[in-house]
Amino acid sequence: MKIGVWNIRGIHQTPKQIELVKLIKDLSIHLFGVLETKCNDTYFADFVRRRLPSWEFTHNFSRVKGGRIGIFWDPVFITVDTLEIEEQCISLRVACKVTSSIVVVTVVYGFNSLVKRRTLWDSLLRIGSAINEPWMVLGDFNSVLSAADRVRGRVVRPYDYKDFLSCVTALGLTDLPSAGCRYTWSNNNIWAKLDRVMVNHGWLAANFWSSVNFLAPSLSDHSPAVASIFAEPMVKRASFKFFNMWTSHPSFSDIVRAAWNIAVEGTAQFKLVTKLKHLKKDLITLNKAHFSHILERAQAASDALKQAQIESDAAPGLFSSDYLSGLRNTAVLLQQAAASFVAQNKSAVFSRE
Structure with a gap:
């Protein structure tokens, strides 16, 4: 008012x-x-x-x-x-x-x-x-x-x-x-x-x-x-942005498929908009669970892998090969996601300029 x-x-x-x-x-x-x-x-x-x-x-x-x-x-x-x-x-x-x-x-x-x-x-x-x-x-x-x-x-x-x-x-x-x-x-x-x-x-x-x-x-x-x-502060909501790094997650394809298979009644345009809204919500959930603060996560995963390798060298057999492989795979996945995130942001800045 x-x-x-x-x-x-x-x-x-x-x-x-x-x-x-x-x-x-x-x-x-x-x-x-x-x-x-x-x-x-x-x-x-x-x-x-x-x-x-x-x-x-x-x-x-x-x-x-x-x-x-x-x-x-x-x-x-x-x-x-x-x-x-x-x-x-x-x-x-x-x-x-x-x-x-x-x-x-x-x-x-x-x-x-x-x-x-x-x-x-x-x-x-x-x-x-x-x-x-x-x-x-x-x-x-x-x-x-x-x-x-x-x-x-x-x-x-x-x-x-x-x-x-x-x-x-x-x-x-x-x-x-x-x-x-x-x-x-x-x-x-x-x-x-x-x-x-x-x-x-x-x-x-x-x-x-x-x-x-x-x-x-x-x-x-x-x-x-x-x-x-x-009655409440006028907060400008951040616009939705698709991050390429999401595609690297093993469940990405399943999330997209599930949103697209939702039964929706109405016109073709209404069906499309409704499914995109569901997909947007699910992708935001995926981002919060696995990709938020991606640079910090990638660094932490790299540090965890290096620490385990040092301890394993000091005490061979301390960690199973599956455990070390899991740390390595996580570190690689997050490093790739972080690199994709940085590259996409640089591209966005360049296009604005």
Whole structure:
């Protein structure tokens, strides 16, 4: 599941609409919060219906003039229940249809006034104390969280961020691991981190594999934030590779024959694919049992043969001829397999170059 937020500074401009929709589609975002829309509820509804057909939406336009927060989502992937709509935040319960995960998401757009933002902190404290689910709080807080969050401009005093810091500390919120822009707002003279994606202890306890990317601001002065949330790490599976050394094993032909003799019903293509899948599984098992770490195995077999020969020389008759022949045959087989493995890898490297 992917969740985005962006202070777009006006959704009524066509270039920004195009940029926003492209961002959502290119990154496969499932829920998106747009801040400072600068439009009314009719225009916002029309925008969603035109640009993102079948998507659902909510907003806080009835609570504050000027359209501060609009949120839309794809109902194919997620189910959304609106919990609270306030002047500076909207809270949703979001259920992912793919992973069955349920989280609470609060999209924030803080007022410019330090005094007026205090109602936002009060709202977050109330919401946070009332929920037990994993909770994500994201958006434009219009406040830094420390003096290090601003470069140039007037000096940041503790008074400027103490209310925000107290709220975050009380709720146990922490920033998601992030990439991209360090400072999320700039007027090309001052840089500041005003936009954040934070989560509570319940989120961390759920062991979601989540992170956020703060992208270049593009047509706005704020960076879009795109949070990726997965129930488990996205591990790229290694592609299957056939190793010629497998053919040297005495059971190789039997393994291939057994996979090819499996009774499969269906089209010729389906039969072929099914048998190849079975063969792939059996070859992986063969590799793990006899050829994994082949270079080390070959060296160990060679060392075992030499050690037995030395001991046999010191005490003739200590080992039977069959035992010594078995060690020799194993060493030869593994050395040949190791040589084949090295040659095949060198050939692959050469072909890539």
